Amino acid sequence: MYLSLSDWRGRRTEPPPGSVPAFRLSPVILALGITSLLTDISSESVAAVLPLYITASLGLSTIAYGFVDGIYQGISATVRIAAGWSADRTGSRKWTAFAGYALSAAARIALLAASGFGSLAAVIAVDRVGKGIRTAPRDALIRLAAQPEHLGRSFGVHRMLDTVGAALGPVLAFVILLVIPNGYHVVFVASLAFALIGVAVLGLFVPGARRQGQDERANQARSARRARPHWRDVNSPRMRRLLLAAGALGLLTVGDGFLYLVLQSRTSFAPEWFPLLYVGTNIAYLLLAIPMGRLADRWGRTKVFLAGHCGLLTAYAAAALPWAGLPATVATLVLLGAFYAATDGVLAALAGLLAPDRAAASGIAAAQTVVAVARLISSTGFGLLWYAIGSEAAMWAVAGMLALAIPFAALLLRQPAPQTAASTVR
Amino acid sequence: MTHRTRLVVLIAIIVLALGAAGGYGVWAYAQYQAESRAPSQVPVAASAPAGPVIFFRNTASGQGQGQVASVPAAAPQSPRTLTPQACDRVYAAAGERICLRTKLGLENTTDEQILDADWHPLRTRTLTGLPSRARLSADGQFAASTVFVSGHAYTGGFSTSTEISATGGESFGNLEDYTLEVPGATLTPQERNVWGVTFAKDGDTFYATVGSADRNWLVRGSIGKRMLTAIHAGVECPSLSPDGTRIAFKIKSPDPNLPQVRLLAVLELRTDQVTRLGEGRSVDDQAEWLDDSTLLYGMARGAPVGDSDIWSIPADGSGNPSLFIQHASSPSVLRP
Numbered sequence: 001m002y003l004s005l006s007d008w009r010g011r012r013t014e015p016p017p018g019s020v021p022a023f024r025l026s027p028v029i030l031a032l033g034i035t036s037l038l039t040d041i042s043s044e045s046v047a048a049v050l051p052l053y054i055t056a057s058l059g060l061s062t063i064a065y066g067f068v069d070g071i072y073q074g075i076s077a078t079v080r081i082a083a084g085w086s087a088d089r090t091g092s093r094k095w096t097a098f099a100g101y102a103l104s105a106a107a108r109i110a111l112l113a114a115s116g117f118g119s120l121a122a123v124i125a126v127d128r129v130g131k132g133i134r135t136a137p138r139d140a141l142i143r144l145a146a147q148p149e150h151l152g153r154s155f156g157v158h159r160m161l162d163t164v165g166a167a168l169g170p171v172l173a174f175v176i177l178l179v180i181p182n183g184y185h186v187v188f189v190a191s192l193a194f195a196l197i198g199v200a201v202l203g204l205f206v207p208g209a210r211r212q213g214q215d216e217r218a219n220q221a222r223s224a225r226r227a228r229p230h231w232r233d234v235n236s237p238r239m240r241r242l243l244l245a246a247g248a249l250g251l252l253t254v255g256d257g258f259l260y261l262v263l264q265s266r267t268s269f270a271p272e273w274f275p276l277l278y279v280g281t282n283i284a285y286l287l288l289a290i291p292m293g294r295l296a297d298r299w300g301r302t303k304v305f306l307a308g309h310c311g312l313l314t315a316y317a318a319a320a321l322p323w324a325g326l327p328a329t330v331a332t333l334v335l336l337g338a339f340y341a342a343t344d345g346v347l348a349a350l351a352g353l354l355a356p357d358r359a360a361a362s363g364i365a366a367a368q369t370v371v372a373v374a375r376l377i378s379s380t381g382f383g384l385l386w387y388a389i390g391s392e393a394a395m396w397a398v399a400g401m402l403a404l405a406i407p408f409a410a411l412l413l414r415q416p417a418p419q420t421a422a423s424t425v426r
Numbered sequence: 427m428t429h430r431t432r433l434v435v436l437i438a439i440i441v442l443a444l445g446a447a448g449g450y451g452v453w454a455y456a457q458y459q460a461e462s463r464a465p466s467q468v469p470v471a472a473s474a475p476a477g478p479v480i481f482f483r484n485t486a487s488g489q490g491q492g493q494v495a496s497v498p499a500a501a502p503q504s505p506r507t508l509t510p511q512a513c514d515r516v517y518a519a520a521g522e523r524i525c526l527r528t529k530l531g532l533e534n535t536t537d538e539q540i541l542d543a544d545w546h547p548l549r550t551r552t553l554t555g556l557p558s559r560a561r562l563s564a565d566g567q568f569a570a571s572t573v574f575v576s577g578h579a580y581t582g583g584f585s586t587s588t589e590i591s592a593t594g595g596e597s598f599g600n601l602e603d604y605t606l607e608v609p610g611a612t613l614t615p616q617e618r619n620v621w622g623v624t625f626a627k628d629g630d631t632f633y634a635t636v637g638s639a640d641r642n643w644l645v646r647g648s649i650g651k652r653m654l655t656a657i658h659a660g661v662e663c664p665s666l667s668p669d670g671t672r673i674a675f676k677i678k679s680p681d682p683n684l685p686q687v688r689l690l691a692v693l694e695l696r697t698d699q700v701t702r703l704g705e706g707r708s709v710d711d712q713a714e715w716l717d718d719s720t721l722l723y724g725m726a727r728g729a730p731v732g733d734s735d736i737w738s739i740p741a742d743g744s745g746n747p748s749l750f751i752q753h754a755s756s757p758s759v760l761r762p
Contacts, residue, residue: 051556176451180458183454186454189450193446196439201436204436
């Protein structure tokens with residue numbers, strides 16, 4: 001029999017069978033969502049114009065840009081675990097997250113002054129470190145503030161707001177450059193303004209150590225704070241199985257860019273439509289984030305997590321199938337958006353629940369780092385496969401491996417037999 | 427702090443932050459308007475010069491900034507003549523012109539335009555990426571464009587994309603898909619970047635850079651055979667001399683502490699002899715031959731951002747650089 005982790009979680013909070021308390025959006029989660037929205041407007045507006053700014057205005061050479069971009073991609077995973085662990089250890093998840101957001105905002109100030117290769121690379125590195133620091137403590141705050149029965153939905157609300165910001169950022173940059181063609185610094189200043197407001201929302205409206213006694217759920221969080229995380233909190237057999245499953249699936253999650261390229265080669269639309277693919281995926285993601293979270297709460301988070309990967313598998317097939325055209329394109333984008341909606345917040349919820357409260361940030365950080373690293377490896381590997389056997393064959397190959405990996409992951413994430421559980425739950 | 431106080435503080439921060447950003451935006455807009463309406467900071471001639479000319483992108487502030495301009499090859503310091511065409515990279519040969527121009531949008535794309543001698547567009551294509559290098563063959567029959575492609579989140583980031591086409595319209599494809607032969611090295615296609623094409627005069631041969639991680643090769647290419655053969659290591663952004671005997675290129679600085687620095691050098695094709703030129707600054711351009719003994723290249727001025735000068739230097743390593751055209755980039759010599 002197949003039991004979900006939400007059932008396992010249920011043992012700890014003991015809701016009467018069949019009765020689930022009504023969903024009430026915690027103001028903490030709303031504040032964190034708005035902070036993420038503003039921060040994503042800030043970071044995505046800069047990310048959209050940075051290649052243009054570097055190559056067109058600063059005139060850095062090819063190699064320099066490659067190096068900057070490499071920094072941009074790689075850094076955040078490495079600091080994430082350390083920040084998650086330290087947030088748990090000091091018990092100050094809010095201020096760890098705050099430090100991360102504030103660091104990225106400070107990087108925007110430095111961006112205004114950066115003019116050479118070295119300073120620009122440093123600014124981008126600082127921004128990425130900030131992102132690495134804030135993600136896991138923030139998700140831990142969501143996990144601790146949410147009603148456990150509605151954890152998936154709570155993450156869904158946050159991810160929806162986050163994605164709205166990611167969609168608005170490039171539009172903001174685009175509009176500014178349309179009005180002021182050389183207005184890169186206006187984009188940077190606007191980005192800084194949004195970053196500062198985001199930091200202010202977090203600082204003012206997310207309760208920290210002293211105010212947390214105010215509501216009932218926070219008491220639980222406070223007791224969590226006193227206990228320090230243990231290594232075994234994030235190294236339990238269950239957690240190891242989750243990390244293994246998420247890592248295996250992550251290895252078969254090729255970058256969106258590759259899927260878009262397959263779609264582009266099949267339907268031969270003009271490059272200027274290319275960004276619409278990204279926009280389409282984001283719209284599907286933000287529309288489905290909450291419904292998928294609710295489904296996860298009701299039906300089981302593991303099931304939705306796995307179903308999301310089935311969606312990804314279908315997206316691969318839709319992109320690679322011979323019947324190209326608009327329906328296949330739309331289907332691919334919707335499935336890709338559904339995949340993110342069903343897996344991103346849900347993974348944070350799964351990892352956050354497998355770790356005890358005192359190690360919530362560490363557990364989430366571990367899962368997110370595993371997935372990020374696996375996806376980086378996957379994209380490099382897929383790139384090689386792409387050129388070795390061609391785009392469609394590569395797509396089918398990955399789809400085939402994913403079809404095998406999903407049952408494997410399901411097996412790993414199965415509710416363990418009672419005797420195993422007894423030996424692992426201390 | 428009460429909830430109300432927090433709200434007041436937040437509203438104050440929002441008003442301050444957005445007010446300051448909006449104010450800066452309005453100031454920048456006014457500044458931009460004033461600058462683009464102001465007369466050019468350099469003297470501008472009314473009519474086009476006769477005889478051989480040098481086309482370039484005019485980077486002087488004021489009217490005509492970003493537009494293609496020309497000066498007589500014999501008197502490069504004389505007032506420039508503006509064309510109505512705006513380009514980030516420009517090149518001219520015979521009766522054809524190529525113009526790469528950034529197209530503003532949510533994704534970074536480039537318009538590649540082929541124009542006639544009067545700057546009337548013959549065809550336009552959209553390339554995914556940002557303008558980097560543009561070249562035409564001496565007879566104006568072939569065009570090559572290189573763009574920077576910045577990747578999506580997980581695709582591993584940056585690459586270049588270079589495509590050769592007939593100015594008449596037919597595309598000969600992305601050079602990454604050509605067969606590549608590098609003696610002593612095996613490169614997977616995914617690892618290779620190709621950029622900086624320069625054409626020979628036979629209607630088939632060209633030279634380009636193939637890069638992989640931190641290694642670069644000069645390759646000789648054949649359009650007909652769709653093939654690239656490495657002939658020299660450590661060469662970036664080649665430019666073939668008009669007499670077809672030498673290649674000007676960029677070489678890495680011998681100082682390992684300056685990995686980003688690129689210095690100018692010339693390769694004698696027959697003897698494989700490399701001569702370093704007397705330019706000590708890092709060059710980020712594909713050099714252009716003024717004649718068989720002199721090279722031209724753009725060099726950023728530093729401030730304001732985006733402004734640049736064109737410099738010249740003897741191609742035999744005998745002399746120092748001298749300022750050739752102020753407030754200009756992307757030089758292209760139109761030979762008679």
